[in-house]
Amino acid sequence: MKKFINNPENVLPDALRGLAAAHPELRVDLEQKIITRAGKPAAGKVGLVSGGGSGHEPLHGGFVGVGMLDAACPGEVFTSPVPDQILAATVAADNGTGVVHVVKNYTGDVMNFQLAAELAAAEGIVVETVLVDDDVAVQDSTWTAGRRGTGATVFVEKIAGALAEGGAGVAEVAELGRRVNAASRSFAVALTSCTTPAAGRPGFDLPDDEMEIGVGIHGEPGRRREKLASANEVVATALDAILSDHPLAPADRTIVMVNGLGGTPLIELYLLFGEVASTLDGKGITIARSLVGNYVTSLDMAGVSITICQADEQMLTLWDAPVRTPALRW
Amino acid sequence: MKKFINNPENVLPDALRGLAAAHPELRVDLEQKIITRAGKPAAGKVGLVSGGGSGHEPLHGGFVGVGMLDAACPGEVFTSPVPDQILAATVAADNGTGVVHVVKNYTGDVMNFQLAAELAAAEGIVVETVLVDDDVAVQDSTWTAGRRGTGATVFVEKIAGALAEGGAGVAEVAELGRRVNAASRSFAVALTSCTTPAAGRPGFDLPDDEMEIGVGIHGEPGRRREKLASANEVVATALDAILSDHPLAPADRTIVMVNGLGGTPLIELYLLFGEVASTLDGKGITIARSLVGNYVTSLDMAGVSITICQADEQMLTLWDAPVRTPALRW
Structure with missing residues (x-):
C-alpha cells in the first residue's frame, strides 16, 4: 500500500x-x-451539521x-460517525434555534444520525434532517x-x-435543503x-x-463494467443517466459540478467539464454556476x-452568497 | 492508459x-x-505573466x-510554451508600465521566455524576469x-x-518576486x-x-530511491533537505505549502501537514500562513x-491581500 x-x-x-494546524479558523x-x-x-x-x-x-x-x-463529524475511513459524536456536533452547532442534519443516504449514517437526533431532542434541541440521495x-x-x-x-x-446564515428558521432551512436534493442528480465513473x-x-x-459505470464513492458497484471510452462518451453516458431521471428543458438553469474522486488530474476534470458544457449547451440548458475540482472524493480513486x-x-x-470554508470560498 | x-x-x-466554460471571469x-x-x-x-x-x-x-x-500561457503537457505564445500573453498583460515574467527554471521555459522578452522589448514593452529555482x-x-x-x-x-495589484513599478515587483524565490525551498517525494x-x-x-526521494514535477529523478517509509519519516527527510539548505531559527516566520502532486488524497496531505507543523513547532519556527491541497501537480502522480x-x-x-482566481481565493 x-x-x-x-x-x-x-x-x-x-x-x-x-x-x-492548517486552519486556525476551525476548532x-x-x-x-x-x-x-x-x-x-x-x-x-x-x-448546520454534516458528517459521514x-x-x-x-x-x-x-x-x-x-x-x-457549523459542525462536521468525520467517522473513520468509509465508516459512519457514531451517535455520541454526532450528538456532540449537534450540541456544538446549536444556538438555541435548532439544528439541521445533512445526511448522505447510507444505512449506517442514517441510523446513527437518527439516534443522535433522538438524543439531541431529549436534550431539548430541535433537529431536522435532510437526506441526500442524488446518485x-x-x-x-x-x-x-x-x-x-x-x-x-x-x-x-x-x-x-x-x-x-441569513437567519432563516430550522424548518425553512431543512425544507430548502430537501428541495435542493430533489432538484439534483449525480452519476460517477471510475x-x-x-x-x-x-x-x-x-x-x-x-x-x-x-471502467466502472455508476460507481459509488466507496467503490460500490455501479450499473456495469465497460471498455474504456473517450471523455465525450463517458460524459454522454453520465448525462443520459442524469437527464433521463430528471429531464431538463431548454432555458432551465443549472448548477453543475464536475468532481474528481481523488486520483484524477485537474486537466482531465476541465476537459470533462468542457464536454458537459457543450452537451448541455446543445440542448439549450444553461449552466448558471459551476464547480470543477475535488469536492467529494473516494481516497485515491481515479x-x-x-x-x-x-x-x-x-x-x-444563495449559491452566490459569501462562503468562507477551507474548500469553498467566495 | x-x-x-x-x-x-x-x-x-x-x-x-x-x-x-467553467470560469467566465477568465478569457x-x-x-x-x-x-x-x-x-x-x-x-x-x-x-504579471507565467506559463510552462x-x-x-x-x-x-x-x-x-x-x-x-494577468496572463498565463500553457504549453502542451510537460512542454514549454512557444515564444510567440509567451509574447501574446505579454502583450495582453501589458498596460504600458511593463510586464514581469515568472519563469520556472527549466531549460526550454527559460529559453522561450527569454526570446519572448526580447520580442516584447522590440515592441517597446519592458520585461523583467523572475526565475524560480526552489527545489x-x-x-x-x-x-x-x-x-x-x-x-x-x-x-x-x-x-x-x-x-x-497595489500599483508598484515593474522593477519593484520583480525584485520582490526574486526575494520570495530566494527565501523559499521545496522538496518532493513520489x-x-x-x-x-x-x-x-x-x-x-x-x-x-x-518511493522516489526528491522527484521533479515531470517525474525527473531525485536523490535516490528508498523503501516506503511512514509519513513522519517522509516529512523528516524533506524538512532535513530544506532546512539544511536554508536554515531557519526559532521565531522565524514561514509560509508553508503541503502540495499534492495530483494522485494523493487530501486526507494524506492534511496528515503530512500535521507532521510538518509539529516538527517546525518543535524547532520554535512559526507557520504564519499555510496552504494544503493540489496547487502544482504532476498529472496523476501520487x-x-x-x-x-x-x-x-x-x-x-501581501500574502493576506485579496486574491480572486480559480485556485486561490480570499
Missing part, C-alpha cells in the same frame, strides 16, 4: 491534527472528533465555516437502501448554509479502485481496459462524478 | 475549452493558447485573476541547468501579484510515476515497495511536495 500515513489505525486523528476537537467554527456563529442562527465516513475530503470538514456548516446510478447498493448520497451534498450544504488504509489493497478489481442541480432563483442567489 | 480524454493530441485545447484565447482576466486590469498596472508545460494544473491558468497573474533536491536535472522551479512559483505569483497522454504509459518505473518560505512582514501582508 502506497500511502503517506504513519499507522493505519491513526489516520483520522493524524489528519485532524493537520487540519487543525478541531480531537477527543470528540468534531470540527466546528473557531468563532461562535450569531446567536439564534440555525446550526472519512476518505471523502474535503467533505465534510472542509465545508465548515461561514456560509456552510441515479443504482437503486439500493452495498451500504444503502434507496439511492446513494454523493455530490449533491455540496449543493445542499452551500445553499441551505447560506439560508441559515477508472480505478481505491485503497483504504485499513485494507491496504484496492477495494475492487478493475481490469486495465475497463474517477469523476457529475452533479446537476436544476436551480431556481432563490438557489442561485 | 486510463484517462478521461478524447484524443491525446487535443488534451490542451479540450481542457482550455472546459476552463473557459481563454483558444487560438493563441493564452488565458487572461476577462476584465481589463487598472490602467498602469504592471502585468501543462499537466501541473491549477498552475498556471488557475492563478489568473485579481491579485495574481533543493538536485543541482541540475533532466531538463534543467541549476535547480528546478516548483512550489515557490505559487508564493512568487501570490506575493508579487499583490504588490503589482509514491508513483505519472503518465502523459502522449506517452500513454508511466514516465518511470517505481517498484511497489519504493506524491507530495513541501515548500517553505521564510517570510518577512511585507510578504505576509
